[in-house]
Amino acid sequence: MLTVERNRPMASSISPIKDNSIYTVRNFNLWYGADHALNDICMDIPTNKVTAIIGPSGCGKSTYIKALNRMVELVPSVKMTGSIDYNGQNIFNPKFKVEELRTSVGMVFQKPNPFPKSIYENVVYGPKIHGIKKKQILDEVVEKSLKGAALWDEVKDRLHENAFGLSGGQQQRLCIARCLAIEPDVILMDEPTSALDPISTLKVEELVQSLKKEYSIVIVTHNMQQAARISDNTAFFLNGEVIEYNKTDQIFSNPTDKRTEDYITGRFG
Template sequence: MVQTVIKMEKKTGGIGIMENPGERQNLHSIERISVFRTNHFNLWYGKHHALKEINLAINENEVTAIIGPSGCGKSTFIKSLNRMVELVPAVKTGGEIFYRGRNIFDEGFEVEELRTKVGMVFQKPNPFPKSIYDNIAYGPRIHGIKNKKILDEIVEKSLRKAAIWEEVKDRLHHNAYGLSGGQQQRLCIARCLAIEPDVILMDEPTSALDPISTLKIEQLILELKKNYSIIIVTHNMQQAARISDKTAFFLNGEVVEYGRTEQIFSTPKDQRTQDYISGRFG
């Protein structure tokens, strides 16, 4: 709604709601389209070669899990997909990352546009010190939406998509810090959804949560993939097996193995993958 409302405002000078093209059906019967494709992607932190020759194709409307031991490059990789990694000093990259056919490093591809399309949810819930309503409305307001009726619709729709509306609908103007950890994380997911991303990056989104809250987030992820492409970093092998369609195993900055999750966990092709998922290291 955010992007479509802005387009109509620019065209007509008024406010209106158009059908959201992002709410597309999950077409299982056709060949999957790659939302991201990396081509010999490398990244250095100073002299440290953190990512080495990464070649991956990540499909739309799937959950892709990134697994591997601490320090192997998982978080660095997903933060490269929306160029958040560039906020770290002395970062240098090589190779290409294509988002829907466009190289994200091309001069004409603005970072702000990329980060609108590729949202992110972090390890620890990080709500703003504002009301629940203002947390969700923050992004749409930044994008120029001021009409209260439109904002009300966006807030409710986003909270419903994040499966938290029924829990907070009577306290929208209460401080978000009053929510439980699991509720705060779903609020952060709703805040991400409010600006209508195409892809959602999740960096260990349940590692700080209790088992019940973790289950709710996992159920939410499975529901969200109908309309969004999700890339999740996780240390939890059972979680990766439960929710992901494909899994990439990273080790020492390299992709050791990438494929269908059931194949990775049942018949991995590389002994290092077998050793990791069986708990022999990591």
């Protein structure tokens, strides 16, 4: 009886801490066609913390955070059940506007994807589509966002040059700045450093640390050391399920599930 309990603990930890949650996810299932990609996810995301999601390739981590801002709907043949509440509102409610959700939930992608425009135009893209036209405000947004993304000093003299002239790491920080420019509450990061060199990775990681004072951050990562370094809470995903979700130091020092232990000690994945 006890061994069974130990090998298959409840997907118990809906939330590792009793704290304000910005997201409440309950019994969330997602299929790509017939492929059951996410299975009964129950997972809260706390406000102003860094939540890391780890797990082997194809376990549904990216799918999960793309569901949080409904970007996953861009994939045709996607089907979902269950609920995701953002600030107490169900994001799948037909009355809930997806554009509004994505305005307060920014996203940074795996591969830096700046627009083929100037650095300035990249940052003001978000404010502009939301109807902010005043040059003076836009200028301030650019400075604040680029400073927020620790890129200002490197690019302040060439704001009107094409963003494609930046290095990969700078492009990724530009994408973070572009995301900050709409002043979101949550930032979703989908393996933001997997295409970057170690030094750029370090800069992005430092950035995440400084951003969590103002933003709730969810970061998907392949890199377990990264999760251990920068996150407050960590969720381990496997085959579309949350195996374990707990405080990061707890997960890495004393995992309750055998599979989590196997994964973080590098026995598979």
